[in-house]
Amino acid sequence: MTNQQGGSQQPAGIRDVARKAAVSVASVSFALNGQPGVAEDTRRRILAAAAELGYRANPQAQALRRGRTTTYGLVIRNFSNPFFLEVLTGAERAADEAGATLLLLDSHYSTERERMHVREMAAQRLAGLAIAPVGNGESVLLWQQLRPGTPVVALNASMDGIAGVSRVYPDNAVGVELAMRRIAELGHSSAAFLSAPRGMAADTDRLRYFRRHARELDIRPQVMRSPLTIKDVRKAAGTLLARPDAPTAIITNSDYTALGIYKTAHDLSLRIGPDVSVVGHDDLPTSELLDPPLATIRTDGQEMGRALMARLLDWDPPTDYVAPVQLVERASLQSPDLVRSSSVRAAQCDNSVTSLDTPRAHV
Numbered sequence: 401m402t403n404q405q406g407g408s409q410q411p412a413g414i415r416d417v418a419r420k421a422a423v424s425v426a427s428v429s430f431a432l433n434g435q436p437g438v439a440e441d442t443r444r445r446i447l448a449a450a451a452e453l454g455y456r457a458n459p460q461a462q463a464l465r466r467g468r469t470t471t472y473g474l475v476i477r478n479f480s481n482p483f484f485l486e487v488l489t490g491a492e493r494a495a496d497e498a499g500a501t502l503l504l505l506d507s508h509y510s511t512e513r514e515r516m517h518v519r520e521m522a523a524q525r526l527a528g529l530a531i532a533p534v535g536n537g538e539s540v541l542l543w544q545q546l547r548p549g550t551p552v553v554a555l556n557a558s559m560d561g562i563a564g565v566s567r568v569y570p571d572n573a574v575g576v577e578l579a580m581r582r583i584a585e586l587g588h589s590s591a592a593f594l595s596a597p598r599g600m601a602a603d604t605d606r607l608r609y610f611r612r613h614a615r616e617l618d619i620r621p622q623v624m625r626s627p628l629t630i631k632d633v634r635k636a637a638g639t640l641l642a643r644p645d646a647p648t649a650i651i652t653n654s655d656y657t658a659l660g661i662y663k664t665a666h667d668l669s670l671r672i673g674p675d676v677s678v679v680g681h682d683d684l685p686t687s688e689l690l691d692p693p694l695a696t697i698r699t700d701g702q703e704m705g706r707a708l709m710a711r712l713l714d715w716d717p718p719t720d721y722v723a724p725v726q727l728v729e730r731a732s733l734q735s736p737d738l739v740r741s742s743s744v745r746a747a748q749c750d751n752s753v754t755s756l757d758t759p760r761a762h763v
Contacts, residue, residue, distance in 0.1 A: 412453035421449040471501040472712050473521035475514060475531040475539070478628060479506040481656040483682045483701050484532065487555065490705025491530070498713055500527075507534055509627065514539045522546035528712040530555055530568075535599060537562045551715030553708050558604040566711040566718040568704050570681070571725045572605040575697040576651070578727040579679045580613035583649045586735045588677065592622040592640060592647040594633065594657055603653050610651065622647055633660030634667075641668055641676060648676060648736035655680035655687045655696055658732075662690060674737035683728055692731035699723045 414432075418425045423442060431438045431446040438446070449455075474491060476484045488504060495502045503526065507514035511534050518539045521529060528551035529543045537559050543552050544564065553566045583591050593610045595603040607623065614621035626636035633652075637660060640646055652658040658680040662672055670676050673692055680687060683698035700723060707721035 412450075412455040414455070416453055417446065417450045417455050420453060421446045470499060471503055471524070471526050472709075473517075473526045473529045473531075474502055474504045474708075475507055475517050475521075475529070475533075476504065477507050477509055477514070477532045477534050479504075480629075481654055482684050482686070483654060483656065486682075486684075486701025487705040487708065490702030490707075491709045492705070493702075494706040494709035494713075498709070500709075500713065502709070509534055509629075511535050511538070515542060518542050519546065526550075528552065528715065530708050530712060531557075533557050533600075537565075540565060551712050551718070553711045553715075555704070555708060560604075564718055566715060567720045568708045568711065568723070569605075569720075570697070570699040570704070570723045573609050575681065575699075575725040575727075576606050576609035577613055578725070579651050579697060580610065580617060580619065582727060582729070582733065583651075583677065583679070584617040584619060586649075586677070586733070588619065588647075588649045588736055590620040590622070590645070590647040591649040591651065592624050594624045594626065594637075594650060594652040594661070596628055596653065597625050606653065620647070624650070628653070628657055630657070630660045630663070633657050634664045637661050637664040638667065641665065641670060646676075649679070649733075650676060651679045651681075653681055655682045655684040655694060658687075658694055658696075659690070662694075671737075672732050673734040677734055677736070678732045679727075688730060690732070695730040695733035696728050697725050698728045699725050 414425055414428050418428045421428065423446060427438050427442065428446050430436070431443040432450060472495070474488065478484065492502055503521065505517040507517060514534050515538070518529065519542070522543060525547070529547070530553040531539060532555040533539055537554070537557070540552055540554060540559060540562055551566065552564070553568060556569050557567070559565045559567060580591070591614065593607060595607055611621055622640070624636050624640050626632045641664060650661055652661060658678050661676070661678050665672050665676055672678055678694060680694050680696035681699070682701065683696045687694040687696050704721070704723050707723070711719060711721065
């Protein structure tokens, strides 16, 4: 159809179809949705008019009228982390196979932004929500309040005390144990774990296993809490690695944040591997391209995305998917060169930082 000014073609609406077929709007709606109440010859005339005009129903408008939709929401806390792209790829493929649509939004580590996204998705009556939450589950509870009786899936998060939630996460118990036992075998006596700030649901399980295995293996643990941006990780790592009692190994909560450790070690003239070993999580395609290649806990992000989508589509009862993991050894994980690393650190300034947890505070 052409507008009155002879400009670009506008999509035909249901009223245009009704006028062309000389029927009511209600008859068009009944015919196009396969509902009874329309004579067969009238139905054929309506379908022909719709085809000639190129009419396409608005699925969002249909969803609002019917109170149901095949669109699902996915809220990610940090899309700068390529791991979430792997998850999205798997989820989108599963959604396509099921004839569903996935709407992606990024909270950028903002609880306010996250709650705003949840409210918007609930207002659009999306069929379900998958979320990598920023906080301890407040947004999950908000969704359950606004869209009761619809599925919600938590990605890489602990949802202790919240019922009716499916979870998709890597086998953190096995992953942390593999990393810690190998660190001990290589002769490290101290190790740190890079974690999200307190109040986030991301690393609760991993921290618990990290402390447990540190006690079992007689490794002095340190917890480095930091906002999970490269800039913030570099700042926290700079303070930690300049200390005289700095750990000789660091486990990061993702391959993405491991890059911040690499950059800081370079700034401090520390060698990744001999001076400070680094073990990531996820095994991103780029991790083996780092210098030196990054040792990591491998998990299949795309398969986690497929599992996430499966639990949105078939959610009653809620179920968990625990992704298998394996340790991928690369050159960033080595025996410590204690003589050289001690001399290098002695030359650094001894800065204090309140974001670091002492091991005694969490035993």
